[in-house]
Amino acid sequence: MSFKPKFIPLNTFPDVESKGIIIEKSYVKDLQLERIRKAHRDNYHLFFILEQGSGIFEVDFKQYTIISPSLIYIQPYQVHRGISFKDGYFTVVLISDENLNAEYLDLLKKMAPADPLMLETKLFDVLSDAIAVCIKMKDLERKLYHSILKNSCNALIGLIISEFLKNSVQTDPQTRSEVIMSNFKFLLDEKFAAEKNPRYYAERLNISTAYLNECTKKATGNTVSYHIQERIMLEAKRLLFHSSKSVKEIAHYLGYEDHSYFSRLFNNLTGMTALTFRRKSFE
Structure with a gap:
């Protein structure tokens, strides 16, 4: 190993x-x-x-x-x-x-x-x-x-x-939804470990949660919660694959005090356990 x-x-x-x-x-x-x-x-x-x-x-x-x-x-x-x-x-x-x-x-x-x-x-x-x-x-x-x-x-x-x-595919000026999606993406990259509630991002962007959700769906076809979870999973995969942090340590690093909840979330979203994903990095 x-x-x-x-x-x-x-x-x-x-x-x-x-x-x-x-x-x-x-x-x-x-x-x-x-x-x-x-x-x-x-x-x-x-x-x-x-x-x-x-x-x-x-x-x-x-x-x-x-x-x-x-x-x-x-x-x-x-x-x-x-x-x-x-x-x-x-x-x-x-x-x-x-x-x-x-x-x-x-x-x-x-x-x-x-x-x-x-x-x-x-x-x-x-x-x-x-x-x-x-x-x-x-x-x-x-x-x-x-x-x-x-x-x-x-x-x-x-x-x-x-x-x-x-x-790039984009040829026309950005729509309002695409502008909001871009701003949401910037904010998410900064705050994903600390803030997981869509309401936080909507408030920071001075819009309602419902409108933020509408914009992300129009721009990408996916909800605010989906993007939050995807960003968290990317960082989790990075740490599982490239570091020796334990699953518990990674969970805490990503803002989850209950590492069992994090493990279930990872399994639900990726179709495999965190340890199974990690083992693949040694194959």
């Missing part, structure tokens, strides 16, 4: 001097592959642009095979790992919330989680030029260095976001 850490490892920004922005090119052979193959979270936005080669990533239990040229976006706190790489050459952009354009940050939250993108030749050429500019800015020594680098990276990320939006 392989070792599981007590907590899912969290990578904080790796370089204080960078002030929340890192952009660099590298080869897979230069990476600490054993570290990358272990499931972890980041507290920053990660854009991985594969320019040569191929690889397999796992993000929240979904595996993706990516072939160059392609792009994968990992939002903060998603659990992910690199499973394998072949002849990889890539650009990586790490950027913190405070360095992102507010509009871009909002769009990234709305579109996440996002599947990887295959890049058309024309777009890849434009992104390559934008990356080259960002890297040149990184090497400048100017009084406004950080602002220049920040603006350059935001231009690159704006191009990336526009491509994700072009490939």
Whole structure:
């Protein structure tokens, strides 16, 4: 049986001097592959642009095979790992919330989680030029260095976001229900462990519980309670699969004092016990 850490490892920004922005090119052979193959979270936005080669990533239990040229976006706190790489050459952009354009940050939250993108030749050429500019800015020594680098990276990320939006199903402006659903989703990501009553989210959004339920059904076909339970189950699965916390500890972490109730809920919603789900992580 392989070792599981007590907590899912969290990578904080790796370089204080960078002030929340890192952009660099590298080869897979230069990476600490054993570290990358272990499931972890980041507290920053990660854009991985594969320019040569191929690889397999796992993000929240979904595996993706990516072939160059392609792009994968990992939002903060998603659990992910690199499973394998072949002849990889890539650009990586790490950027913190405070360095992102507010509009871009909002769009990234709305579109996440996002599947990887295959890049058309024309777009890849434009992104390559934008990356080259960002890297040149990184090497400048100017009084406004950080602002220049920040603006350059935001231009690159704006191009990336526009491509994700072009490939998304959504083409018309968001309806009122979709806007409320997006706001509910943001709030749920922050409060799911502490607040499980739909009324709490409705009050925070200044609408009635009935109207919030109507909006979530129109936008997704599912109720508020369904989304709350789905978010809790995602975090439970993350902890069961990637950590050694006991079921009782996970229940308490997710706000359930009665771990037996949590166990029954997990079984009802997933069709298997928490321990059965955990055992699958060792198969």
